[in-house]
Amino acid sequence: xxxxxxxxxxxxxxxxxxxxxxxxxxxxxxxxxxxxxxxxxxxxxxxxxxxxxxxxxxxxxxxxxxxxxxxxxxxxxxxxxxxxxxxxxxxxxxxxxxxxxxxxxxxxxxxxxxxxxxxxxxxxxxxxxxxxxxxxxxxxxxxxxxxxxxxxxxxxxxxxxxxxxxxxxxxxxxxxxxxxxxxxxxxxxxxxxxxxxxxxxxxxxxxxxxxxxxxxxxxxxxxxxxxxxxxxxxxxxxxxxxxxxxxxxxxxxxxxxxxxxxxxxxxxxxxxxxxxxxxxxxxxxx
Amino acid sequence: xxxxxxxxxxxxxxxxxxxxxxxxxxxxxxxxxxxxxxxxxxxxxxxxxxxxxxxxxxxxxxxxxxxxxxxxxxxxxxxxxxxxxxxxxxxxxxxxxxxxxxxxxxxxxxxxxxxxxxxxxx
Amino acid sequence: xxxxxxxxxxxxxxxxxxxxxxxxxxxxxxxxxxxxxxxxxxxxxxxxxxxxxxxxxxxxxxxxxxxxxxxxxxxxxxxxxxxxxxxxxxxxxxxxxxxxxxxxxxxxxxxxxxxxxxxxxxxxxxxxxxxxxxxxxxxxxxxxxxxxxxxxxxxxxxxxxxxxxxxxxxxxxxxxxxxxxxxxxxxxxxxxxxxxxxxxxxxxxxxxxxxxxxxxxxxxxxxxxxxxxxxxxxxxxxxxx
Numbered sequence: 151x152x153x154x155x156x157x158x159x160x161x162x163x164x165x166x167x168x169x170x171x172x173x174x175x176x177x178x179x180x181x182x183x184x185x186x187x188x189x190x191x192x193x194x195x196x197x198x199x200x201x202x203x204x205x206x207x208x209x210x211x212x213x214x215x216x217x218x219x220x221x222x223x224x225x226x227x228x229x230x231x232x233x234x235x236x237x238x239x240x241x242x243x244x245x246x247x248x249x250x251x252x253x254x255x256x257x258x259x260x261x262x263x264x265x266x267x268x269x270x271x272x273x274x275x276x277x278x279x280x281x282x283x284x285x286x287x288x289x290x291x292x293x294x295x296x297x298x299x300x301x302x303x304x305x306x307x308x309x310x311x312x313x314x315x316x317x318x319x320x321x322x323x324x325x326x327x328x329x330x331x332x333x334x335x336x337x338x339x340x341x342x343x344x345x346x347x348x349x350x351x352x353x354x355x356x357x358x359x360x361x362x363x364x365x366x367x368x369x370x371x372x373x374x375x376x377x378x379x380x381x382x383x384x385x386x387x388x389x390x391x392x393x394x395x396x397x398x399x400x401x402x403x404x405x406x407x408x409x410x411x412x413x414x415x416x417x418x419x420x421x422x423x424x425x426x427x428x429x430x431x432x433x434x435x436x
Numbered sequence: 437x438x439x440x441x442x443x444x445x446x447x448x449x450x451x452x453x454x455x456x457x458x459x460x461x462x463x464x465x466x467x468x469x470x471x472x473x474x475x476x477x478x479x480x481x482x483x484x485x486x487x488x489x490x491x492x493x494x495x496x497x498x499x500x501x502x503x504x505x506x507x508x509x510x511x512x513x514x515x516x517x518x519x520x521x522x523x524x525x526x527x528x529x530x531x532x533x534x535x536x537x538x539x540x541x542x543x544x545x546x547x548x549x550x551x552x553x554x555x556x557x558x
Numbered sequence: 559x560x561x562x563x564x565x566x567x568x569x570x571x572x573x574x575x576x577x578x579x580x581x582x583x584x585x586x587x588x589x590x591x592x593x594x595x596x597x598x599x600x601x602x603x604x605x606x607x608x609x610x611x612x613x614x615x616x617x618x619x620x621x622x623x624x625x626x627x628x629x630x631x632x633x634x635x636x637x638x639x640x641x642x643x644x645x646x647x648x649x650x651x652x653x654x655x656x657x658x659x660x661x662x663x664x665x666x667x668x669x670x671x672x673x674x675x676x677x678x679x680x681x682x683x684x685x686x687x688x689x690x691x692x693x694x695x696x697x698x699x700x701x702x703x704x705x706x707x708x709x710x711x712x713x714x715x716x717x718x719x720x721x722x723x724x725x726x727x728x729x730x731x732x733x734x735x736x737x738x739x740x741x742x743x744x745x746x747x748x749x750x751x752x753x754x755x756x757x758x759x760x761x762x763x764x765x766x767x768x769x770x771x772x773x774x775x776x777x778x779x780x781x782x783x784x785x786x787x788x789x790x791x792x793x794x795x796x797x798x799x
Contacts, residue, residue, distance in 0.1 A: 180485075181483055197799065200633075201630075201635065202630055202798065202799040203798045203799060204796070204798060218635075219635040219636060219637055220635065221559070221560045221633065221634060221635050221638050224633035224634070224635060225560075225633045226633075227633065228633065229631075233627075233799070235627040235628055235630060235631035235799075236627075236628060236631065237624045237627075237628060238624075248567065248628065248632070249632060251563055251566070251567060251632075252560070252563055252629075252632035252633060252634065253632065253633070315481070318481050319478045319481060322474075322477045322478050322481065322482070322483070322484065323474060323477075323478045325483075325484060326473060326474040326477050326478070326484040327474060340441075343441050344439070344441050344447060344480070344481055344482040344483065344486070345481060345482065345483055346483060347483045347485050347486070364446055364448075364486075367446075368446070422444065423443075423444050425441060426441075
């Protein structure tokens with residue numbers, strides 16, 4: 151199983167390059183976090199993988215075969231994003247039936263159970279749902295469709311804390327019982343940091359990080375002390391590490407680095423691990 | 437058991453240590469079944485692969501064993517094994533840091549011993 | 559597999575609209591006929607022909623965006639959307655053709671001096687006069703089918719082209735097309751009367767009206783429908799969400 155392979159994909163809209171020579175692999179049965187600042191290219195990438203838009207350059211394959219315009223392969227991927235592609239006036243229950251028509255693996259019973267858990271009225275028209283409930287509706291679709299690759303573009307938009315908690319738990323439960331590939335694109339990094347296994351960071355249309363969360367987190371650290379202490383540390387050891395950012399307040403300074411801290415040099419200084427959100431902020435800070 | 441993503445320790449180690457704590461306090465008695473990977477992952481909102489990694493650490497040390505089709509159980513003798521392990525780790529985990537901080541604050545070893553005796557008598 | 563699902567969904571979705579249309583239209587016609595009989599007057603009704611062409615054109619206009627969006631959400635390729643939609647259109651056209659011809663010719667089982675429902679074949683008086691009823695019905699079925707499918711295809715094409723156009727182009731089409739048809743063409747005809755006359759003659763020939771031969775009409779319609787749908791294919795292929 152080769153999974154989804156994106157190779158050298160470029161996409162331009164009028165004069166903006168949304169994605170430039172992007173390559174990545176999505177393996178079967180893993181939960182990925184797709185992180186990036188607003189406008190970085192996350193949604194475009196997901197649209198290209200699911201054949202909603204066409205790349206200007208590059209290829210996207212699933213198990214070696216091109217995904218674009220291939221019905222059999224397209225049935226194995228499913229994307230939910232901020233667009234509501236269901237007809238005006240269609241009710242939630244009908245939407246489930248239509249999804250079942252095109253995806254025989256769709257579990258209607260499970261979807262209805264989830265509706266109860268989220269308190270979603272299936273008789274309502276999709277367009278009449280609040281922003282939060284539209285997200286909930288789409289999440290229920292994505293959790294019930296049972297295809298190998300499911301893409302969640304901002305799944306928790308508008309959801310309150312209780313519903314967000316419920317969503318993550320349902321996702322984990324589903325994944326634990328029958329593993330599939332889930333790609334979650336989100337801005338709420340802290341919440342998703344423990345749920346994902348691998349993290350992909352996009353910055354201005356290119357991928358800057360693509361590795362396991364654990365690896366990424368252990369590859370960096372922050373070091374704090376007086377400004378002069380930090381500066382001398384950076385001077386002596388900065389070349390063997392990658393400095394990705396600094397913060398100063400008064401005479402105190404914090405440096406964010408990728409690499410391993412030199413144990414002798416750090417005595418007297420405060421060394422700590424960066425959490426995913428801090429790492430993300432520093433890495434995507436232009 | 438609390439999983440803290442901000443802590444220095446990777447999450448899978450936190451899981452393993454959390455279960456170890458449970459075994460030592462008697463929350464998971466020897467021979468009893470511990471919650472499944474799914475239950476752990478859902479409860480602490482962590483990726484099941486991470487939970488599995490943590491539990492496998494304990495399986496490798498024979499603290500936990502898996503019964504196919506049934507679940508995961510605490511091995512007999514796990515408590516003793518864990519106590520020994522922790523006793524061996526005690527110096528590195530607690531004493532080293534204590535001494536370092538003590539030196540920073542200017543305490544002598546006698547000061548520290550006095551404090552320890554005070555602690556034990558309370 | 560997906561093609562079947564597309565057709566299934568579209569037929570069920572449009573079915574309601576069609577039933578309502580025919581219910582209304584046929585009721586109006588029958589009502590009108592009833593009024594004529596009661597008032598002891600004379601009338602020839604246009605049957606369902608013209609209204610159906612308008613209905614199908616508008617239905618064609620509605621066959622793209624909503625379905626394209628829904629099918630894209632559910633892993634259907636554009637190729638399949640195209641083939642499925644074309645199949646649905648063909649099936650509906652055939653169905654409509656049968657209903658209409660049935661209605662008109664059944665009504666003629668009750669011959670009356672005072673009411674007559676007209677249909678497309680009645681244009682070709684020479685043919686209708688000299689051929690058997692069976693042949694008339696067959697020709698009417700084919701002719702009606704082709705007219706309807708061409709109207710459907712035209713509506714669908716305009717919908718797809720509109721979808722694919724930039725904002726400026728959209729305004730251009732929406733405003734420009736009517737202006738062209740109702741101002742531009744008559745103006746051109748006024749300025750160049752000879753050319754206009756020749757175009758008019760050409761249209762009469764290819765539409766089969768000149769010769770009174772329905773087969774020419776059918777050929778023209780087949781070519782037109784084929785052309786429209788070929789353009790459709792290329793337009794749908796590159797549609798992005």
